[in-house]
Structure formats: C-alpha cells, structure tokens
Amino acid sequence: MSVTFAQGFSAAGVVAGISSVEGKKDLALVVNNGPLDAVAGVFTSNRFCAAPVQWSRKAVADGHAKAVILNSGGANACTGEAGYQQSVSTAEAVAELVGAQAEDVAVCSTGLIGELLPLDNVLAGAKAAYAALASTAEAGADASHAIMTTDTKAKTVELTGSNGWKIGGMVKGSGMIAPQLATMLCVITTDAVVSAGQMQAALTVAAEHSFNRIDVDGCMSTNDTVLLLASGASGVEPDKDEFNKLVREACASLSRQIIGDGEGASHDIRITVTGATSEDAALACGRAVAASNLLKCAISGNDPNWGRIVSSLGTVSPEVAPYDSEKVTVDVNGVRICENGGAGRDRSEVDMTPREVHIDIDLNTGSNAEATVWTDDLTHEYVHINADYES
Amino acid sequence: MSVTFAQGFSAAGVVAGISSVEGKKDLALVVNNGPLDAVAGVFTSNRFCAAPVQWSRKAVADGHAKAVILNSGGANACTGEAGYQQSVSTAEAVAELVGAQAEDVAVCSTGLIGELLPLDNVLAGAKAAYAALASTAEAGADASHAIMTTDTKAKTVELTGSNGWKIGGMVKGSGMIAPQLATMLCVITTDAVVSAGQMQAALTVAAEHSFNRIDVDGCMSTNDTVLLLASGASGVEPDKDEFNKLVREACASLSRQIIGDGEGASHDIRITVTGATSEDAALACGRAVAASNLLKCAISGNDPNWGRIVSSLGTVSPEVAPYDSEKVTVDVNGVRICENGGAGRDRSEVDMTPREVHIDIDLNTGSNAEATVWTDDLTHEYVHINADYES
Numbered sequence: 001m002s003v004t005f006a007q008g009f010s011a012a013g014v015v016a017g018i019s020s021v022e023g024k025k026d027l028a029l030v031v032n033n034g035p036l037d038a039v040a041g042v043f044t045s046n047r048f049c050a051a052p053v054q055w056s057r058k059a060v061a062d063g064h065a066k067a068v069i070l071n072s073g074g075a076n077a078c079t080g081e082a083g084y085q086q087s088v089s090t091a092e093a094v095a096e097l098v099g100a101q102a103e104d105v106a107v108c109s110t111g112l113i114g115e116l117l118p119l120d121n122v123l124a125g126a127k128a129a130y131a132a133l134a135s136t137a138e139a140g141a142d143a144s145h146a147i148m149t150t151d152t153k154a155k156t157v158e159l160t161g162s163n164g165w166k167i168g169g170m171v172k173g174s175g176m177i178a179p180q181l182a183t184m185l186c187v188i189t190t191d192a193v194v195s196a197g198q199m200q201a202a203l204t205v206a207a208e209h210s211f212n213r214i215d216v217d218g219c220m221s222t223n224d225t226v227l228l229l230a231s232g233a234s235g236v237e238p239d240k241d242e243f244n245k246l247v248r249e250a251c252a253s254l255s256r257q258i259i260g261d262g263e264g265a266s267h268d269i270r271i272t273v274t275g276a277t278s279e280d281a282a283l284a285c286g287r288a289v290a291a292s293n294l295l296k297c298a299i300s301g302n303d304p305n306w307g308r309i310v311s312s313l314g315t316v317s318p319e320v321a322p323y324d325s326e327k328v329t330v331d332v333n334g335v336r337i338c339e340n341g342g343a344g345r346d347r348s349e350v351d352m353t354p355r356e357v358h359i360d361i362d363l364n365t366g367s368n369a370e371a372t373v374w375t376d377d378l379t380h381e382y383v384h385i386n387a388d389y390e391s
Numbered sequence: 392m393s394v395t396f397a398q399g400f401s402a403a404g405v406v407a408g409i410s411s412v413e414g415k416k417d418l419a420l421v422v423n424n425g426p427l428d429a430v431a432g433v434f435t436s437n438r439f440c441a442a443p444v445q446w447s448r449k450a451v452a453d454g455h456a457k458a459v460i461l462n463s464g465g466a467n468a469c470t471g472e473a474g475y476q477q478s479v480s481t482a483e484a485v486a487e488l489v490g491a492q493a494e495d496v497a498v499c500s501t502g503l504i505g506e507l508l509p510l511d512n513v514l515a516g517a518k519a520a521y522a523a524l525a526s527t528a529e530a531g532a533d534a535s536h537a538i539m540t541t542d543t544k545a546k547t548v549e550l551t552g553s554n555g556w557k558i559g560g561m562v563k564g565s566g567m568i569a570p571q572l573a574t575m576l577c578v579i580t581t582d583a584v585v586s587a588g589q590m591q592a593a594l595t596v597a598a599e600h601s602f603n604r605i606d607v608d609g610c611m612s613t614n615d616t617v618l619l620l621a622s623g624a625s626g627v628e629p630d631k632d633e634f635n636k637l638v639r640e641a642c643a644s645l646s647r648q649i650i651g652d653g654e655g656a657s658h659d660i661r662i663t664v665t666g667a668t669s670e671d672a673a674l675a676c677g678r679a680v681a682a683s684n685l686l687k688c689a690i691s692g693n694d695p696n697w698g699r700i701v702s703s704l705g706t707v708s709p710e711v712a713p714y715d716s717e718k719v720t721v722d723v724n725g726v727r728i729c730e731n732g733g734a735g736r737d738r739s740e741v742d743m744t745p746r747e748v749h750i751d752i753d754l755n756t757g758s759n760a761e762a763t764v765w766t767d768d769l770t771h772e773y774v775h776i777n778a779d780y781e782s
Contacts, residue, residue, distance in 0.1 A: 045706075046702060046705035046706060047704075047705040047706075047707075047709065047716050048701045048702060048704065048705035048716045048732065049705070075698075077698070077702075078698065078701055078729070078732055078733045078734070079733060079734075080717070080731070080732070080733045083733075112698065113697075113698025113699075113701070113702065114697065114698050114729070114733065114734045115734065221702060222698075222701075222702050222705065293684065293769075293773075293777070294777050297773075297774050297776075297777030297778045298777065298778065300774065300778045301777075301778030303778070306504075306505065307466075307468070307469065307503065307504025307505050307613075308504075310439045310469055310504070310613075311437060311439060311468075311504065311612060311613050313438075313439065314437035314438040314439035314440070314613065315436075315437060315438075316438075318438065325438050325439045326471070338469070338505070340471070341439065341469055341471070342469045342470060342471045342474075342505065343469070343470075343505045343506065378684075378774060379774060379778075380771050380774050380775070382684075382688075382774075383688050383691065383769055383770060383771050383773075383774060384771070385688075386684070386685050386688030386689065386692075386769075387688045387689065387691045387692030387694070387770075
C-alpha cells in the first residue's frame with residue numbers, strides 16, 4: 001500500500017538499470033493527482049548535502065509539489081555542478097511527463113557518494129515509471145521496494161483518521177546504527193485537506209520525535225529527505241490535533257521499522273531517560289548511551305552491562321544534564337540492575353532473549369522531563385556489511 | 392624498563408588473585424625513593440568516576456606522592472562508600488609498608504565496573520609487591536604487565552634528556568576504539584629535578600595532545616588516570632622546554648602504542664585536519680571523522696571511502712568549524728581521492744595494505760590551524776572481544 005493508501009496518489013517502481021544489482025527495482029515515482037498539491041519537507045543538515053537535496057529543498061519551499069522521483073543505486077552527492085544539473089534534468093523530465101513545472105517535482109537519491117548517476121537510465125526509467133503509474137496497493141509496494149539499498153524489507157505505514165481521511169508512507173533506511181551517514185528517504189502521503197504550513201509544522205515536530213531519535217547525535221547523511229504530500233482527495237478537513245497525531249504516528253512507525261531492519265542488528269534497543277530536569281537533558285543522556293559501541297557489543301552478546309550504561313551517562317556534561325550520579329537507577333527489561341549509581345539486582349536476572357531491549361534510566365532529579373531514543377546492537381554482521389559494501 | 396628507567400624508582404608486578412585469569416600478574420607497585428616526591432596527575436572527567444580516582448585526585452592535589460598501587464581485575468567503580476573505603480584501606484596499607492602517609496599513596500584500578508575488589512587479596516598482594524620491589528628492568532616490566540587487561544602487549548617508553556636525566560613510563564589501554572569507556576592507566580616517572588607545578592603544567596598539555604586525541608570525543612572512562620612522578624635522583628634540573636617536550640613525547644609514544652594495540656584493530660588511522668580557522672575547529676572535524684563506525688568498517692575492508700569521510704565532516708556545525716565544502720580535499724595514504732569536495736583520483740590508486748592509514752583533510756579556509764587524532768578500524772574481532780568479554 002504505502003504511498004497509494006491515501007486517495008489521490010499514484011505510484012510506480014521500476015528497474016531502470018541504476019543499481020549495480022541486476023534486475024533490482026531502483027527507480028520510484030510518486031504522483032499527486034490532487035485536487036491539492038501541498039507539500040512539506042525535512043532535509044539533512046549535512047554540509048555536504050547532495051544535489052537532489054539542494055534541488056528539492058528549493059522545490060518544496062513554496063509548499064507545492066506534484067511529484068517525487070526517487071532512485072537507489074547512486075546518491076548523486078559530492079558531484080558538484082554536474083550532479084546538480086542531473087537533478088534539474090530529472091525534475092524537468094518528470095515535469096514534462098506529469099504536466100507540471102520542474103519546480104513542482106522533488107528528487108531523492110540514495111547510494112554511493114561521489115559519482116554521477118547514469119542519467120540516460122534515470123530519464124528512461126522515469127518514462128517507464130510514468131507508464132506504470134497506478135493507484136493500486138501493488139504500485140505502492142513497487143515504489144517502496146525500488147528505494148531499498150541494504151534494507152532487507154520494505155517499510156510502509158497506513159493509518160486512517162476520523163471521517164475516513166488517510167495517511168500512508170514508505171521509508172528506506174539502511175545503516176541506522178551509524179545514522180549520521182545512513183541515507184533515509186521517506187515519502188508520506190495523505191488525502192486530508194490541509195495547508196502546506198500546517199503540514200510543515202506537523203512534520204517538523206514528528207521528525208524530531210522519530211527520525212531524529214533513532215540515532216547517535218541527530219546528524220544526518222548527505223541525502224536524508226522526508227516529504228509529506230497532501231492531495232485533499234478525501235475532502236475531509238481533519239482536526240488539527242488528530243492530524244498532528246497521525247503524522248507523528250506514521251513517522252514513529254516508519255522510524256521504528258528502520259531500527260527493526262538495522263544493518264546486522266540482533267536487538268532493537270529502546271533507551272528511555274526519565275526524571276530529568278529538561279527534555280534536552282534527557283535526550284543528551286539517551287544519545288550518549290545510544291552512541292556507545294561497547295554497550296552495543298555487550299547487548300549483542302546478551303549482556304545487560306550496566307557499567308557501560310552509566311559510564312556513557314557520565315560523559316554528559318553537568319551543564320547539559322544536571323543529575324547526581326549516586327541517585328541514578330537503571331532497569332534493563334524491567335530488572336533494576338543499577339540502584340543509586342551502584343549495583344542493584346543481579347544482571348543474570350535479566351532476560352535478554354527478546355529482540356527488543358528496554359533500558360530505562362531514571363536520573364531522579366525531582367523533575368519529570370523525559371525522552372526516548374532507539375538504537376541497534378553492534379554485531380559481526382554490521383561490520384561485514386559495512387566493510388564489504390561500497391556505499 | 393618502563394617506570395624503573397629513571398633513577399630513584401623501584402617497582403614490582405605480582406599475582407594477587409584479583410583477576411579472574413588464573414596466574415595473571417594483576418597488582419603493580421611503584422615507589423619513589425626520592426630525594427623528591429613530586430607528583431602531577433590527570434584524571435577522568437567522567438561523572439561516575441571510580442573510588443580510586445576520587446581518592447587519588449585528593450592524594451596528589453598537594454603535589455606529593457611516595458607510591459602508586461595499581462590493580463587489574465576490578466575497576467572499583469560505582470561501588471559507593473564501601474568501594475571508597477577499599478581505596479582508602481589500600482592506600483593505608485601501602486603507606487605503612489613504605490613509611491609514608493596514606494595521602495602520599497595514589498591508587499589505580501581497572502576491570503569490571505560495579506563490583507567491590509577482593510580486598511584481602513589486594514592487601515596481601517601489596518605486601519608481596521613490596522617484598523619484590525626492585526629498580527631493575529625486569530621489575531619495571533613486571534609492573535607494566537600487571538596492569539594489562541585485554542591489552543595484547545605491555546606498553547612502555549624510555550627517553551633520555553640532556554645531561555642524562557631520564558623519563559620512563561607504562562600504560563595500559565584496552566578498548567580505545569571506543570575510548571570514552573576504555574580505562575587507561577598510565578604512570579610516568581622521571582629523575583629530573585622539577586617542581587610539582589611545572590610537572591602538572593607539562594602533563595596537562597601533553598595529555599591534551601596525546602591521550603585526549605586518540606579517541607572519539609575526549610570523554611574518558613570511570614577510571615582513567617595519568618600520573619607523573621619525579622624523584623630528582625639525577626640531580627639534573629632540565630631546561631623547561633626540553634622537559635615539556637620529553638613529557639609530551641612520552642605521552643605521544645604511549646598513546647600511539649594504545650592505538651597500535653586497539654581491540655581487534657587491523658589498521659591504525661591517523662587523521663590530520665589542516666587549513667582550519669582554529670585548532671579547536673580542526674580537532675572537532677578530526678573527531679567527527681574518527682567517530683564514524685561506517686568509515687572504521689570501510690578501512691577494515693581496505694576501502695578508502697572518502698564519501699564516509701566528508702559525510703562525517705559535514706556533521707560538524709559551521710559555528711564550530713567554518714569551511715566551504717566545495718574547497719575541501721582529502722588524501723588517503725598520499726592519494727588525493729577527494730578534490731574540491733568531489734571525486735579526485737581513483738580510490739583504487741590507494742595502497743591500503745600498510746597497518747597505518749593516513750587521512751589528510753585540508754579545509755582550505757586560508758588559515759593554517761591544524762590538529763591530529765588517532766583511531767582504529769572497526770573489525771569483527773572488536774565485536775567479538777566486546778560482546779564476549781565482561782568488562
């Protein structure tokens with residue numbers, strides 16, 4: 001289903017010969033058939049941002065977009081003026097096909113950095129994709145497959161609001177264990193009647209609480225892009241709170257799926273920090289713990305190593321997160337193995353067999369701010385994928 | 392040689408039964424026989440700092456120390472008041488043996504966090520070490536072995552200054568790929584006639600440019616300790632600049648040896664950032680690159696992946712390190728594979744067979760500030776060690 005779940009959208013995913021994997025679907029097209037053409041976007045903050053990001057950021061700035069073309073098999077990043085012209089040519093070609101201005105077409109790419117795309121293949125693929133456009137579940141699924149790189153499964157979401165308005169989406173994310181370098185491309189579609197401004201506000205908050213919290217430091221790759229498109233085809237003007245809530249749920253579901261498909265991961269780790277003086281403080285603590293290779297290795301070895309948790313916590317500066325180290329408690333999968341900053345119940349009591357590991361840290365400052373971040377464990381398979389895959 | 396290279400020091404390394412490895416030397420004693428008893432120290436900034444660090448920081452604050460006792464097999468961190476009392480008792484026992492005040496004895500521990508030490512073994516070991524004290528090369532070597540954990544070799548340094556004054560040292564560092572959690576213990580001795588104040592100034596600068604630059608983010612473990620002791624036994628008052636230089640060289644050598652023995656590492660990676668607007672800017676860029684798991688994996692696969700280098704660089708905020716991404720160049724092992732922020736010479740030209748990999752990044756801002764950091768690659772063996780070793 002993915003991007004075709006909401007009314008007013010058609011999609012396709014085709015084999016364009018961009019990917020080095022023979023016969024892999026590597027080009028997706030998503031078209032908004034209206035009546036609205038509202039769009040909102042969140043992009044990487046990386047200073048080496050890719051050509052398609054430079055293009056798309058400008059293209060969606062006016063709140064209007066008619067189509068999105070996405071390719072795997074090449075990031076078109078660090079490719080200079082020639083790379084930028086490739087994104088422009090791609091947008092122009094799609095614009096001509098769908099009957100729009102180039103500025104109404106967003107472009108997304110993922111794959112190897114530093115090489116130009118095989119443009120002829122991209123343009124021929126765009127034509128093939130246009131010819132294959134459909135509003136079926138299969139067409140949506142094809143699009144979600146075409147954007148995959150080292151992903152092992154397509155990641156989609158479908159939600160329905162009051163009075164029947166819908167929101168659907170797809171995402172690809174390959175190596176989110178080291179997310180500052182892993183490209184994430186996400187397209188979310190809705191048939192709700194909403195303004196671009198309302199969408200941008202909802203998407204910014206939703207991304208901050210989802211895609212920006214499944215990582216080490218909030219940094220992004222050269223190509224990260226999250227787009228939200230509205231067709232208005234349902235005719236339903238949703239309650240603002242409900243709209244915000246469903247956008248947030250869609251982003252949460254898709255980001256959770258990225259963690260579930262983390263490269264080589266054998267455990268999905270949820271780190272929740274409570275009892276902090278502020279949400280920023282809780283977030284800084286959660287991210288410090290999530291960034292620990294030693295902890296990630298321990299978890300992959302089924303060891304709930306609380307020493308590595310508190311050591312990471314101890315690297316957060318007191319200005320950022322005030323707390324008393326002798327009041328901190330840590331629960332892993334519900335067992336309080338660290339109490340008052342020291343040993344609590346025996347770590348052998350913790351059942352580490354579930355894929356999902358819950359690390360609950362209470363800073364006990366007397367305040368109640370909290371934050372949750374997700375990460376994956378660090379396995380032999382992660383090293384294998386990233387030592388041998390050219391990306 | 393290590394700590395017994397300089398005159399006026401005796402040392403020992405004995406099997407005390409603290410380590411879980413049967414028959415492993417796990418307790419070292421270093422005694423300053425004077426005539427001076429000057430000391431300087433640099434300690435972890437971790438907020439969950441271990442009991443021995445809390446004790447030793449106070450003990451060396453007055454610039455005087457007669458002895459240092461170090462154990463592997465247990466960190467005595469996150470052990471509360473009981474753990475602190477163990478450090479006090481250990482210092483008292485050593486003080487009685489060497490004829491000093493407890494406040495003149497520094498204590499260092501490394502190993503598993505969150506458990507008390509087997510104190511009887513520590514105290515009996517201290518007696519055995521005292522009985523074995525010698526100023527021989529062998530005694531120095533024994534001490535350097537007794538502090539090892541996952542280290543595969545002892546790490547020592549010996550340097551001689553003008554007029555024959557000497558400086559020697561030993562260090563243990565196990566998992567410096569993720570250094571914010573890896574305990575590093577270092578004792579450096581000199582027979583120069585120097586003041587504690589001069590030593591502290593020299594050591595602080597030296598540690599900043601060595602131990603604090605073989606890592607990801609400058610954070611330290613719960614137990615990290617670097618001590619510099621002076622006996623004055625050479626009778627030589629060294630030139631201040633020469634003294635600073637040799638302390639820095641000793642620290643550089645020992646920190647380089649830690650990288651060379653990084654857990655599971657197959658490459659030692661030197662990252663030099665030049666053409667920056669300030670040393671802090673260069674350092675921030677170097678650390679961002681050194682922190683990339685994706686790059687570390689690529690290097691272990693002999694792939695000089697410049698895309699992963701510039702992507703990491705791009706996560707440093709412009710406020711911290713101003714530069715123009717289109718002017719950046721990257722050389723790996725002398726081959727300019729990234730030019731003006733894009734592809735340069737072909738990556739296949741890079742010879743990745745040497746253990747040492749040199750990544751030279753020129754930000755080309757027009758200014759000339761620079762900084763160098765060292766890291767290791769990320770291998771299957773690293774994951775194995777840290778998934779299976781309880782530390």
